[in-house]
Amino acid sequence: MDDLKDLATQVIERATRAGASGAECLVREGREFSVTVRLGEIETLKEAASKGLWLRVLAGQRAASCYTSDFSPDGIGRVIDQAVALVQFTSQDPAHGLPEPELLGQIPGDLLLYCDDVEAFSVDERIDWARRAERAALDADPRLQNSEGGTFDAASGRLVLANSLGFVGEYPQSYCSLSAVPIAIASGCAMQRDYWYSISRSLACLEKPEQVGRVAAQRALRRLNARKVETCRVPVAFDPMTARSLLDNLFEAVNGDAVYRGASFLANRLGEQVAAPGVTVIDDGTIPGGFGTSPFDDEGVPTRRTPVIEQGVLRSFLLNCYAGRKLKMPTTGNAARGLAGNPGIGHGNFYLAPGSAPPERIIGSIRRGFYVTELIGSGVNLVTGDYSRGAVGQWIEGGEFAYPVEEVTIAGNLLDMMRGIAEVGNDLEFRGAVACPTLLIAEMTVAGR
Numbered sequence: 036m037d038d039l040k041d042l043a044t045q046v047i048e049r050a051t052r053a054g055a056s057g058a059e060c061l062v063r064e065g066r067e068f069s070v071t072v073r074l075g076e077i078e079t080l081k082e083a084a085s086k087g088l089w090l091r092v093l094a095g096q097r098a099a100s101c102y103t104s105d106f107s108p109d110g111i112g113r114v115i116d117q118a119v120a121l122v123q124f125t126s127q128d129p130a131h132g133l134p135e136p137e138l139l140g141q142i143p144g145d146l147l148l149y150c151d152d153v154e155a156f157s158v159d160e161r162i163d164w165a166r167r168a169e170r171a172a173l174d175a176d177p178r179l180q181n182s183e184g185g186t187f188d189a190a191s192g193r194l195v196l197a198n199s200l201g202f203v204g205e206y207p208q209s210y211c212s213l214s215a216v217p218i219a220i221a222s223g224c225a226m227q228r229d230y231w232y233s234i235s236r237s238l239a240c241l242e243k244p245e246q247v248g249r250v251a252a253q254r255a256l257r258r259l260n261a262r263k264v265e266t267c268r269v270p271v272a273f274d275p276m277t278a279r280s281l282l283d284n285l286f287e288a289v290n291g292d293a294v295y296r297g298a299s300f301l302a303n304r305l306g307e308q309v310a311a312p313g314v315t316v317i318d319d320g321t322i323p324g325g326f327g328t329s330p331f332d333d334e335g336v337p338t339r340r341t342p343v344i345e346q347g348v349l350r351s352f353l354l355n356c357y358a359g360r361k362l363k364m365p366t367t368g369n370a371a372r373g374l375a376g377n378p379g380i381g382h383g384n385f386y387l388a389p390g391s392a393p394p395e396r397i398i399g400s401i402r403r404g405f406y407v408t409e410l411i412g413s414g415v416n417l418v419t420g421d422y423s424r425g426a427v428g429q430w431i432e433g434g435e436f437a438y439p440v441e442e443v444t445i446a447g448n449l450l451d452m453m454r455g456i457a458e459v460g461n462d463l464e465f466r467g468a469v470a471c472p473t474l475l476i477a478e479m480t481v482a483g484r
Contacts, residue, residue: 065192
């Protein structure tokens with residue numbers, strides 16, 4: 036790690052000597068692995084290493100950035116020269132700039148972002164886990180005769196950020212994941228596929244292959260003999276996997292970039308009731324081991340816990356320094372970027388706080404309605420909040436699953452949907468950086484036949 040920190044600080048020093056009034060440098064280095072086994076045979080296997088350096092330079096109110104994966108002296112020299120030359124041709128914007136010096140810093144201590152058991156797991160063991168997950172799914176029932184495979188992914192890497200205000204920060208990361216995608220076939224009905232997966236920073240916390248395969252099998256089998264329903268307005272429950280997509284939409288709506296451009300249906304609603312009183316949404320970049328956790332954001336500002344919605348009231352947007360200046364608000368420590376372009380806005384661990392209702396009780400309370408287990412397509416207008424997506428799931432009659440449903444569309448408006456949340460489940464579980472428990476929306480349009 037020290038060599039990457041030295042590299043980043045040297046690049047900053049050279050950029051300022053070349054005429055930049057300010058500069059920041061992000062360096063990433065990592066390794067990736069992926070194997071997919073289909074019907075017991077290796078179908079794809081990939082192992083790769085990558086590295087990259089991103090440099091942003093400032094000249095007053097102008098900013099320009101360049102990227103390179105060439106860490107040779109000539110390659111580093113070229114990216115510095117290009118960035119310093121390019122900044123003279125960019126437009127001025129008072130919102131450009133590094134964070135105020137007093138905002139810089141990082142969370143101390145070990146945030147459990149890296150576990151060495153991921154790298155210690157051999158290639159043969161990774162292949163074996165993928166094979167076992169697929170085999171467990173196919174062995175669960177004779178109707179499971181085909182598969183899109185079992186997959187094991189792993190990655191580890193390091194990140195260093197430095198700027199001309201003296202900030203230098205670094206942290207390592209790792210993760211591994213396991214999935215299975217079986218295909219169910221039964222006489223007289225269409226084939227159905229579904230999946231299940233487990234993901235963790237540490238191999239020790241990953242679900243075992245047999246568990247992943249069994250759950251994937253159950254999810255595929257429950258979709259057999261699916262049918263359409265008549266168009267109606269009914270209560271709609273979202274399982275945790277599909278409810279999570281609603282939080283993805285909400286994040287886009289509270290993203291400061293969309294807000295200052297007026298491209299969000301929540302742009303002028305700070306302090307208003309935008310969701311049901313039982314809804315609280317948090318962005319927290321400090322949860323140990325979380326997939327949205329880091330000691331600092333991609334501008335060198337410490338991450339934090341930000342209540343976005345509290346008891347239904349919109350309390351905060353998510354901002355980096357640029358969006359904050361545009362909106363005359365302080366950054367929330369949510370700067371994020373790839374290895375090209377100016378900093379954008381990302382979330383930490385973005386989640387809807389769990390309620391007290393077990394999912395079984397939520398389903399049992401529905402006399403007639405729809406339980407969504409998969410969403411298809413993208414039909415969300417973030418300017419107006421209009422929402423329309425294809426959906427798959429289970430029809431509910433008398434508080435019980437009656438039959439599987441497919442080829443329907445659910446429609447509404449995101450603001451109305453959030454205000455119409457009637458129940459929040461107690462089954463919050465993080466399988467990534469965004470998480471949501473089971474949700475029940477009082478009424479939506481289900482368009483079928």
